[in-house]
Amino acid sequence: MRTIPPHVKYRPLWIAVIAVVALPIAMQMLGLTITSASTVVILAIAAVGLNLLVGYTGLVSFGHAAWFGIGAYAAALVQKQWFEGQIFLPILFSMVFVAALSGFVGVLILRRRGVYFSLLTLALAALAYTIAFRWTEVTGGEDGLGGLQRGKIGPLSWTTRVSSTLLSR
Numbered sequence: 001m002r003t004i005p006p007h008v009k010y011r012p013l014w015i016a017v018i019a020v021v022a023l024p025i026a027m028q029m030l031g032l033t034i035t036s037a038s039t040v041v042i043l044a045i046a047a048v049g050l051n052l053l054v055g056y057t058g059l060v061s062f063g064h065a066a067w068f069g070i071g072a073y074a075a076a077l078v079q080k081q082w083f084e085g086q087i088f089l090p091i092l093f094s095m096v097f098v099a100a101l102s103g104f105v106g107v108l109i110l111r112r113r114g115v116y117f118s119l120l121t122l123a124l125a126a127l128a129y130t131i132a133f134r135w136t137e138v139t140g141g142e143d144g145l146g147g148l149q150r151g152k153i154g155p156l157s158w159t160t161r162v163s164s165t166l167l168s169r
Helices: 011-029 034-057 064-081 088-109 115-134 161-168
Strands: none
Touching: 011 034, 034 064, 064 088, 064 115, 088 115
């Protein structure tokens, strides 16, 4: 068996690293902010995840974005209830929560294939949507979840005007 040289094997990874490093510069040249660059990277990660699911397994998921919503609500609720003013711990907690919940849901949904898998993921998306908009005591419903603060990581606080200006450029 022929081995692939490392410089060829890792070429897509290096291209991705260079693109992520160049992204803030390109966004600034286009007149956009770091926030826009962050959104592009987050949505690219979601697209890569969906590509892996559909491309390698052939399973079409209609509930892929529901996990982003569940993670966002988990982080926001944890910040609001337990770690007020923090950002790192709520994000870490939401990642653990989504991983545990997706493991449980995966045991149920991944037993199906084809159209049945797609319908179950569509039901998951509908359930997440209904909970987000109907459970107003927890999620805020159509008004959204209020009372959140910009988080801080240790001594770094993103609530000042200077740090907000640095992040938006």
